[in-house]
Amino acid sequence: MPLNPDYTNEKPVLDHGYVRLLGVMGDDSSPDSDARISTGVAARSEAQQTTLVRFLLRHKHTTPFEGSVMKFEVRAPIMVIREWFRHRTFSYNEESGRYKQLDPLYYTPEADRVSYQAKSNHQGSGDPHPESERFVAEWGDEQKEFEASYTELIQTHNVARELARLNMPVSHYSTFVVTGNLLNWFRFLQLRMEATAQYEIRVYAEAIFEIAKQYFPSSLAAFQDYWLDAITLTRREVDLLKQMLPRAVSEESFNGAVPEPSPMFTKREAGEFREKLLRLGLLERT
Ligand SMILES: Cc1cc2nc3c(=O)[nH]c(=O)nc-3n(C[C@H](O)[C@H](O)[C@H](O)COP(=O)(O)OP(=O)(O)OC[C@H]3O[C@@H](n4cnc5c(N)ncnc54)[C@H](O)[C@@H]3O)c2cc1C
Numbered sequence: 001m002p003l004n005p006d007y008t009n010e011k012p013v014l015d016h017g018y019v020r021l022l023g024v025m026g027d028d029s030s031p032d033s034d035a036r037i038s039t040g041v042a043a044r045s046e047a048q049q050t051t052l053v054r055f056l057l058r059h060k061h062t063t064p065f066e067g068s069v070m071k072f073e074v075r076a077p078i079m080v081i082r083e084w085f086r087h088r089t090f091s092y093n094e095e096s097g098r099y100k101q102l103d104p105l106y107y108t109p110e111a112d113r114v115s116y117q118a119k120s121n122h123q124g125s126g127d128p129h130p131e132s133e134r135f136v137a138e139w140g141d142e143q144k145e146f147e148a149s150y151t152e153l154i155q156t157h158n159v160a161r162e163l164a165r166l167n168m169p170v171s172h173y174s175t176f177v178v179t180g181n182l183l184n185w186f187r188f189l190q191l192r193m194e195a196t197a198q199y200e201i202r203v204y205a206e207a208i209f210e211i212a213k214q215y216f217p218s219s220l221a222a223f224q225d226y227w228l229d230a231i232t233l234t235r236r237e238v239d240l241l242k243q244m245l246p247r248a249v250s251e252e253s254f255n256g257a258v259p260e261p262s263p264m265f266t267k268r269e270a271g272e273f274r275e276k277l278l279r280l281g282l283l284e285r286t
Pocket of ligand 1: 089191192198
């Protein structure tokens with residue numbers, strides 16, 4: 001795997017965090033060539049490659065995306081890392097508070113990030129809190145207080161580092177290395193770029209997405225089109241939609257609206273769209 005020794009591809013996140021690309025295996029041609037082992041027939045053009053990559057993601061044929069890998073070093077607050085590590089199919093290594101005194105870095109949010117508990121979403125933030133400035137200042141004071149006692153236990157009293165950290169807050173930054181294939185990354189981004197994901201992990205996901213697009217532009221565009229920005233309707237929603245939109249369009253207006261075939265919207269995709277409209281009762285059966 002080619003390492004990125006000058007660490008040029010790095011994005012700052014939150015007040016002291018970052019994502020730093022350490023290595024990439026593969027490029028946009030990799031899912032295509034991995035998939036074509038099935039038939040032994042290579043793509044004849046870049047357009048064919050794009051068409052296949054998009055077809056694979058559209059139909060959730062995901063294994064060809066497991067052959068491309070991105071590895072990052074990440075510095076994030078422990079509360080973010082706790083959420084991140086729930087994504088069990090990544091490989092991780094984290095710095096150890098048993099081996100070393102952790103750097104004195106703590107996350108303190110901007111005051112406008114501090115809100116009341118949301119009323120509808122039990123996990124989320126609601127309206128801005130009028131006393132946010134005071135809370136941010138108090139969190140900063142508590143972090144300084146903990147840091148002083150942590151340092152004193154280790155440096156003055158020689159207390160073992162593994163216990164000196166006992167009261168460490170989840171705002172404390174830690175650093176880890178995470179390696180995942182493109183499918184791992186798609187799953188992570190799908191869940192953590194959503195509006196319902198906590199802001200503090202969402203900004204990390206967005207930074208990863210921006211870097212990933214530089215190395216796998218076609219695959220990430222397909223991911224965005226077919227997964228990230230796509231909407232799934234439940235059966236009940238389909239029934240309701242049919243009731244709300246009873247007027248089906250004609251075959252002529254469908255044919256008039258569908259663009260000329262291209263890798264970004266193939267003839268096959270137009271056919272799939274037609275089937276969906278028929279299922280929704282939005283296209284007149286001929
Ligand atoms: C908004 C939000 C809120 C959340 N709230 C909570 C919470 O309150 N408490 C909490 O504990 N977690 C919470 N989570 C974490 C969530 O439940 C998942 O653990 C996390 O998002 C990782 O998803 P994953 O399991 O799909 O990912 P991965 O662990 O990377 O797994 C990827 C895929 O591999 C397969 N897989 C992995 N392991 C297994 C297995 N053991 N058995 C079968 N299939 C497997 C599944 O198909 C899975 O989708 C939250 C996540 C989000 C996005």
